[in-house]
Amino acid sequence: MDNSLDNKPYDLEERTFKFAKMVSAFCKQIPKNHLMNQQNLEYSKQLIRSSSSVGSNYIEANEAVSKKDFVYRIRICRKEAKESAFFLRLIVETNDKSEIPDGSKLIDEAIQLKKIFSAIIEKSK
Numbered sequence: 001m002d003n004s005l006d007n008k009p010y011d012l013e014e015r016t017f018k019f020a021k022m023v024s025a026f027c028k029q030i031p032k033n034h035l036m037n038q039q040n041l042e043y044s045k046q047l048i049r050s051s052s053s054v055g056s057n058y059i060e061a062n063e064a065v066s067k068k069d070f071v072y073r074i075r076i077c078r079k080e081a082k083e084s085a086f087f088l089r090l091i092v093e094t095n096d097k098s099e100i101p102d103g104s105k106l107i108d109e110a111i112q113l114k115k116i117f118s119a120i121i122e123k124s125k
Helices: 012-029 035-061 066-093 104-123
Strands: none
Touching: 012 035, 012 066, 012 104, 035 066, 066 104
16 A cells, blocks of 8 residues: 555545554654653654544544534544644654654644644534
8 A cells, every 4th residue: 555645545444544554654763862752752652542533533524423523523623633633743853853753744644634623523514
């Protein structure tokens, strides 16, 4: 399976899965012996939680029993996408760029997902 975010799937469930998978791969590439190991470890844990929560809440939204429940779950998706972007940026900006992988595509994807969920919320009103 293609791991790049360049070919974004139109299926949002697949796209959120791919995002979580790429975040996991990103976190594995962060050096374990880095001076900021403790901070990176905590940021990575939060990032993995929030990035995987985007997709899992999207799945729950698709199984919603009411419109109100659907919108609530989509709001959580948006919140978790924003949180993912925050932790990605935190990791990227608090480390030596030569020691960690480039996270700019992941930050961009998190922001795009946030915008998609915002649009879904607006259209659901």
